[in-house]
Amino acid sequence: MAGGTDAGAGAAAEVPGLVGVPLLGSLFDLKSDSLGTYLRAQHRHGDLVRVTAGPPGMRAELYCVFSPEGAQQVLASEAANFRKDNAFYQEVRDSFGNGLLTSQDEDYLRQRRLVQPLFTRRRVDGYAGAVAAETASVIAAWDKAPDGVVDVSDEMTHLALRAVARILFGTDVEATAEAVARCFPVITDYVLRRGYSPANIPRHWPTPGNRRAAAAMDELYGVCDKIIAERRGAGAHTAGRGTAAQDGPVQDDPAQDSAVPGGAGEDLLTLLAAARSSDDGEFDASELRDQVLIFLLAGHETTATSLCFALHLLARHPEEQDRAREEISRVLGDRTPEAADMDRLPYLTRVLKEAMRLYPAAPVIGRKAVADTRIGEHTVPAGADVILAPWVTHRHPAHWPDPDRFDPERFTPEAEAARPRYAWFPFGGGPRACIGQHFSMLESVVALAMILRAYEFEAVDTEIPVGAGITLRTDGPVRCRARRVDG
Structure with a gap:
């Protein structure tokens, strides 16, 4: 696909538009089913589609980029042309602070340099024990579930929240987990209402x-x-x-990673408070809170979504569930999984990746174009609101045959190598790729291995309505019948 900052926008073909209703465009379609609307736009008009919504004078015009090559331009090769300057990110910033998810320019670079040493692979691998402990606590309660039915959406949210709270706060997990569970839904609903409204009161x-x-x-x-x-x-x-941030390029340092995360004095907040460098200084109390809030938001909702839908899909596909359980039993036996087991559980990892393809935790990603940019045959103009939709790109018929079918074999090494890099991007990409992606995969593999070793699942709710919030949202429960595995 041809790309690049467009020096001759007039030569580009007109961006096709999705036809909506008079005056309001696609406003009602986006409000009732934004993910389905984006899918229809791609099916009818291709990989760059203009979608309008709202009355004249308050109309939003969205340039939706659906191809892997276009996603790579927006997130990576021409990322400087696309910023987090839209109304939605401002609402997140106003509610959850100016942490890694929302900061930009030198603020972002400084924060990333200070935080990066705390997310080396060796240090993150040390969190496996905390994840295992929280998983054991959650699944131990399922024997008492009425009729053996559990809502895996609620249960995985509870598990992921307690795991990230334990890693962030150590012994203060109880108070923080309860406060987050109580306050986050109120705040996120508020952000969504304001972020997608054409006008807001102060x-x-x-x-x-x-x-x-x-x-x-x-x-x-x-x-x-x-x-x-x-x-x-x-x-x-x-x-x-080893808690000070490094000067210069970040590398895995065995001395830096020698402490056991989650031990006394070694929770992530302690390490964040100690992070400093001669060039970037250190976080003040307000900056620390901003990072903590963003880690709580991004660190539990995304992983909870991946675990929930992995279990839901396996509950609907017993052969794949049996295959995953056989691999877990063969590799782990009765022992608690460790970080090193990720590489020993390739089929389970493929299950998770396929669940993240079908149900990406961030189904829609927004940016604001700051320069005219040619994407394929069209030009995205400066000032445009730009939408990337992993929900759509992960179902692109050119790269995903029979795209709605659950098939973990799509993620064999050979199959992955044959696809464009951004045909699958649940963690974003480019210079702003999610810093916690290894932690999310580690947590998901460890938790799913323990859960599947203990229980087998049968789907009670087979069709799960979903929508795009800050993360993917379910409209109702995701119930499974959980039965203890014999032996």
């Missing part, structure tokens, strides 16, 4: 919605600030080896 006006969101943010901020102050008061700046 946040400080005392409307019921503003007041509910402000109360939830105050509670969540207060819990984080209290723990941060306690850490710093206890001398977190001197807690353990």
Whole structure:
């Protein structure tokens, strides 16, 4: 596909548009089923489609990029032309702070340099024990489930939240997990309403919605600030080896990773509080809170989605479930899985990747174009709101035969090598690729291995309505009947 910043926009073909209703365009379609609308746009008009929504004067015009090559331009090769300057990211920024997910330019580069040493593969591998402990606690309760039925959406959200809270806060997991579970739904719904509205009233006006969101943010901020102050008061700046950020290129350093994450004084917050370099300084209390909130948001909802739908898909496909369980039994026996087992469980990893293809945790990614950019035969103009949709690209018929079929064999090494790099991008890509992608895969493999070794699953809810929120959202429960595996 031809690409590049367009010096002659007039030579490009007109971007095809999705036909909506008079005056409002595709507003109602996007509100009722945005993911289905994007799929229809690609099927009818191809890999770059203009979608309009809203009345004249408040109309949004979205340039939707569906091809792997176009996604690579937006996220990687021409990422400088596409920024996180849209209204949605501003709402996330206003609610969850200016952390790695939302920051830009030098703020982002400084934060990434300070945080990167805490996410080396060896350090992240040390979190496997915390994930295993939380998984064991969750599945132990399932024997008491009425009729053996569990809602794997709720259960995996609970598991992922407790795991990331334990890794972030160590012994303070209880208070933080409860506060997040109570406050996050209120805040995320508020962000969604404002982020997709053509006009918003000021946040400080005392409307019921503003007041509910402000109360939830105050509670969540207060819990984080209290723990941060306690850490710093206890001398977190001197807690353990290798917590300072490196100057220069980031490399895996055995000395840096020698401490066991999750042990006394070695939770991620302690390490964040100690991160510093001569060039970038250190995080102040407000910056620490911003990073913590973003890690809580991105670190539990995304992994929960992957685990939920992996279990749902396996519950609907018993042969694949049996094959995964056989591999787990053969590799692990009765022992607790470790980070090194990821490479020993290739079929289970393929199951997860296929679940993330069909149900990507970030089904839609937004950017704002800051320069005219040629994508294929068309030009995306400066100032345009740009939509990438993993939900659509992961079903692109040119790269995924029978795209709605669950088939883990799509992710053999040979099959992956034959596809474009951005035919599958659940963790984004380019300079802003998710810093926690190895942690997410580690957590998912460890948890899924333990769950499938203990239980077999049969789907109760076979069709799961979903929608695009900050992450992929289910509309209702995802129930499975869980039965203890004999022996």
